[in-house]
Amino acid sequence: MSGRHAPHWLSRNTVPLTMQRVIIALAPVTLCTLLWFGVGVISNLLLLVLFCAALEAAALTLRQRDVRAGLADCSAIVTALLLGLTLPPALPWWLLLVAAVFAIALAKHVYGGLGQNPFNPAMVGYLAVLIAFPDDVARWPQPAFAGMDQVDAVSAATPLDSIKMQLNQMRTMAEITAQPAFGLLAGRGWEWINLAALGGGLWLLRKQVISWHVPGSMLLTLAAAYFLLFAFTPATQPSPVIGLLSGGTMLAAFFIATDPVSGAASDTGKIIFGIGVALFCFGMRTWGAYPDGIAFAVLLMNTAVPLIDRWTAPRIYGHRERPR
Amino acid sequence: MRVPLSKIARPGWGIAFDTRGNSADLSALSLPERVCVPLQQHIGSAATPVVKPGDRVLTGQPLARAAANRLGAAVHAPLAGRVQAIARQPGPGRTGLAVSIESDGTDERWPGYTAHRDPLRLSTSALRSAVVQGGIVGLGGATFPAGVKLNRGSGVDTLILNGVECEPVISCDDALMRTDVDAMLLGAQIMLRILEADSCIVALKDGMADALQTVTTALQTLADDRFSIAILPPVYPAGGEAQLIELLTGREIPAGGLPWDSGAICQNVATAAAVAHLLRSGEPLISRIVTVTGAVVAPANFRVRIGTPISHLIAAAGGYTDTSSRQLIMGGPMMGIELPDDSLPVVKATNCIYVPTIDELPATAAELPCIRCGDCATACPAHLMPQLLLQAQATSDTERMQSLGLQDCIECGCCDYVCPSKIPLTRRFVAAKQELWDIAFEKRRAAKARERIAARTTRQQRQQQEQADQLAAQTHNVSDTDTAHQKLQELLQRTGADREDPS
Structure with missing residues (x-):
């Protein structure tokens, strides 16, 4: 007799497996970013993985927790990858370290480590360096496919940034999107990066690592918001396609806003969370000071999670009302 | 039709x-050859034996009747033979009084x-x-x-x-x-x-x-x-x-x-x-x-007399296979209970004897923190949110646990099954339920005690009042109200002084 208790069968799903699947699903978007932005992406990713893993180990040691199990759950790697894909390539190493410290030490372990963080660690790390060093973080290199046709190494504004700037200069959308930097759909390079993130995200959906509720509601709301404004003022408003395939939209929809720890618990809650992220993001992109507001939008909705959880708890079997 | x-x-x-x-x-x-029939094989109270050791019983003869006015059920002799003992015996999941009968092989029916x-x-x-x-x-x-x-x-x-x-x-x-x-x-x-x-x-x-x-x-x-x-x-x-x-x-x-x-x-x-x-x-x-299934040579269904040792079934199923985990589960893999060995008897609740193979049982994985993935809430047939219940349980927030529906948990184990962090949620919730139950029991007991004390105080006050009234009535008879009052005061003072006097 081993003192086992029911249930005697357990599913094969584990936290490390979930995290590993997220890492696998990030492969296409990582590859795509690498192809368009060069080896700077690799150095970013490697340094961030190193920093995040080291900080995770240090924090676990300080908190007297099992370091090996903490590293084996791979959650720090996921955070590192998300940071590496949202920060521009070839940042100075110390900036990456600052981002990692904010993400792992402050946003995650100060709150109690895995599962306890109210805010998305990667977004906290990203925003900390974005706010503190806006010039470094806004500076993305000119996207060049596999290093070919790279005119110079001069940095350029991202499509969202450039749209915002040129609209302020009273150019029309038609003029802006006619420029070669705008590629086929939503900006050279960026459109492919977003499509790659979408592909990885769909695989995660199929593997049931994430549910449709957050990405579905978020992308639909974002598309609807873009469409509404675009329908009335097509000259000064980016199209829904640009909205969906530029900046960090797809990465956020499938990999960031779906973070279960800092997200809403119930299915209805997840839908509300997704709608909220989309609305905040759209508002900030359209009227705010930053070109892409998605990180702010995620953190803002993180703060709303306890409230959403309270409002959207499902009705329990045999009860007339929802639990309060 | x-x-x-x-x-x-x-x-x-x-x-x-x-x-x-x-x-x-x-x-x-x-x-x-022999059966062991526990007197409690049901929800409620154990049955009261109506036979004694040495009696010959026939198949179907009542061995014990349901305790009067209580939830319970009678138990009957599964075969004809002699009652050897009525003693405390380990049964599946519960140790209690059980009737051991040695079969005489006749299987003669009780005509009652x-x-x-x-x-x-x-x-x-x-x-x-x-x-x-x-x-x-x-x-x-x-x-x-x-x-x-x-x-x-x-x-x-x-x-x-x-x-x-x-x-x-x-x-x-x-x-x-x-x-x-x-x-x-x-x-x-x-x-x-x-x-x-x-x-x-x-x-x-x-x-x-x-x-x-x-x-x-x-x-x-x-x-x-x-x-x-x-x-x-x-x-x-x-x-x-x-x-x-x-x-x-x-x-x-x-x-x-x-x-x-x-x-x-x-x-x-x-x-x-x-x-x-x-x-x-x-x-x-x-x-x-x-049902006898899992790592046995010939899995099968048998019609089994209550009280039959499980080892008898295992033998009939050809014995354990090499891949057997040597563990016995009564019931299914989701809600079954683990049995210490196969000498225990089949009871009315025994729908299945399941012998898991080695690879069917998960390695005891270390529990990881909850990542709020919500798989448990999706799986929960009672529409609970186990991830939030777990949070409330971790902080011993009984009020929150109750409002989150702890009492509505049916203990099916679905949340444990899907949990990627391998948290034994059901076991925690069962323990928390038991705690709530204990607290409620304590409260009821305390309330009863309070009632008793309150009743005693009123009784004492009433007695004192009656005594005082009597005294007042007596003094009123001998003198006028003022002197009566004075005397009463004196009396009270004296009794007060008496009480203060250490001698």
């Missing part, structure tokens, strides 16, 4: 199990029961008391005394014959439907008569093709238009009483209520068959079908 048949869609909750490889054949089993050719002509009260006397309990595993559940005037309009058998690996209900369908349907008719209900749904699981065929044919012959068939998806726990009522009738058992408050009750298919055997053949509940 066409039998109405409905197919129920897969609910959002639960776990879909592949139930391939379940053997439903009923194999022969020899009588054991009447076999009725047409039980449906008996009065409802006669039927119900027969069910109580026959020691019939729910054979789905919960062993709720059937007589209590078959209550006339409880407002039940629908009887659900539960053959869903939603736990994987178990196939005893499948076997029963295939081999004993006439008894099952007669039992259902008897139950309908007792309940004065007008519809009966035979519920079985998608994939039980043979059983479906058998039941359909039998119902066509029976031509009773109160019956219909429902096919449930192979989802655990679709065969749980609350879930089955919801899936089939759209009604729910109200929180804190009992099944019949929903207007529907479930009875296991084997329970119905047992009722019919009792009334038609005069055989009380002394046997049941048991």
Whole structure:
């Protein structure tokens, strides 16, 4: 007799497996970013993985927790990858370290480590360096496919940034999107990066690592918001396609806003969370000071999670009302 | 006659199990040489023995009757022989008094029961008391005394014959439907008569093709238009009483209520068959079908006398295989209990003896923190949010646990099953429930004590008042009010002084 208790069968799903699947699903978007932005992406990713893993180990040691199990759950790697894909390539190493410290030490372990963080660690790390060093973080290199046709190494504004700037200069959308930097759909390079993130995200959906509720509601709301404004003022408003395939939209929809720890618990809650992220993001992109507001939008909705959880708890079997 | 048949869609909750490889054949089993019959094999109180060591008992003879005015059920001699001992013995999940009988090999029947050719002509009260006397309990595993559940005037309009058998690996209900369908349907008719209900749904699981065929044919012959068939998806726990009522009738058992408050009750298919055997053949509940499966040479279903040692079944199934984990589970992999060894007897609740293979049992993985993935909430058939319950449990926030529906947890284990962090949620919730129960018990006790003290204080005050009144009345008789008052004051002072005086 081993003192086992029911249930005697357990599913094969584990936290490390979930995290590993997220890492696998990030492969296409990582590859795509690498192809368009060069080896700077690799150095970013490697340094961030190193920093995040080291900080995770240090924090676990300080908190007297099992370091090996903490590293084996791979959650720090996921955070590192998300940071590496949202920060521009070839940042100075110390900036990456600052981002990692904010993400792992402050946003995650100060709150109690895995599962306890109210805010998305990667977004906290990203925003900390974005706010503190806006010039470094806004500076993305000119996207060049596999290093070919790279005119110079001069940095350029991202499509969202450039749209915002040129609209302020009273150019029309038609003029802006006619420029070669705008590629086929939503900006050279960026459109492919977003499509790659979408592909990885769909695989995660199929593997049931994430549910449709957050990405579905978020992308639909974002598309609807873009469409509404675009329908009335097509000259000064980016199209829904640009909205969906530029900046960090797809990465956020499938990999960031779906973070279960800092997200809403119930299915209805997840839908509300997704709608909220989309609305905040759209508002900030359209009227705010930053070109892409998605990180702010995620953190803002993180703060709303306890409230959403309270409002959207499902009705329990045999009860007339929802639990309060 | 066409039998109405409905197919129920897969609910959002639960776990879909592949139930391939379940053997439903009923194999022969020899009588054991000795049986050990626990006196408590049901929810409620242990039965009171009516035999003593040394007595010769016959098959079906009452060994113990249900304790008066308490929830319980009688137990009967599973075979003829001599009572060797009535002593505390370990049983599956519970140690308690048990009657050991050594078989004399005759299997001679006790003549105390009447076999009725047409039980449906008996009065409802006669039927119900027969069910109580026959020691019939729910054979789905919960062993709720059937007589209590078959209550006339409880407002039940629908009887659900539960053959869903939603736990994987178990196939005893499948076997029963295939081999004993006439008894099952007669039992259902008897139950309908007792309940004065007008519809009966035979519920079985998608994939039980043979059983479906058998039941359909039998119902066509029976031509009773109160019956219909429902096919449930192979989802655990679709065969749980609350879930089955919801899936089939759209009604729910109200929180804190009992099944019949929903207007529907479930009875296991084997329970119905047992009722019919009792009334038609005069055989009380002394046997049941048991699935023996997993790492045994020849998995099978047996009709087993209650009290038979499990080792007897294992031997009949050809013994353990090499891949056996050497662990025994009574019930299924989701809710079954682990047994220390195979010397324990089969009881009324024993629907299955499952011997997991080595690779069927998960390695005891270290528990990781909850990442709030919400898989548990999706799986929960009671629509709880186990991830939030766990948070409340971790901070001992009993109020929050209650508002999150701790008491509504049916302990099905779905949340544990899906949890990627391998957190033993169900076990925690069961412990928390027990704690709440203890707190409530303590509170009730404290309230009673308070009442007692309050009553005593009022009594004392009343006595003092009466004494004072008497005194006042006496003094009033001898003098005028002023002197009486003065005397009373003096008296009180004196008694006060007396009290202060250490001598």
